[in-house]
Amino acid sequence: MTDYKIEYDYELDKKVDIKIKHHINKYCKEIEQKILSNIKCFKKFRVEYVNFDNDKQLAVYINGTEEYPIIGLDIKAHIEAIGEQKWFMALFTALETSILHELAHAIQQYKGKEFNEDEAENFAYDYSKFGIINKI
Ligand SMILES: [Zn+2]
Secondary structure (H helix, E strand, C coil): CCCCCHHHCCEECCCCCHHHHHHHHHHHHHHHHHCHHHCCCCCCCEEEEEECCCCCCCEEECCCCCCCCEEEECHHHHHHHHCCCCCHHHHHHHHHHHHHHHHHHHHHHHCCCCCCHHHHHHHHHHHHHHCCCCCC
């Protein structure tokens, strides 16, 4: 999986706003320091920007990349999902929650567990809302 490129499976979004990219880069560093350094698993992951070809999907964890997880994010789908709340904070919160959710799937796979949606959802919610790092 080390030679894997997300564009094999998804269309890359090359027009993502630089402010969004900066925020996401900063957030990923925070996650590495505050979450990944405290648990026994991979220490780094990366986010790629993609356009899913359906309106429903917001993000994806690339199955099998658990040594250095790759997460795909669809920014336009997030903007649509937050609807009227077009300010950046609502968008950032939605993006952060998606990253945490997909990261939880990467941790599940790294630890040899089954993918579990409830566990991933709770992991994302508890950290973004309360700063609590759930054990996976
Ligand atoms: Zn999921």
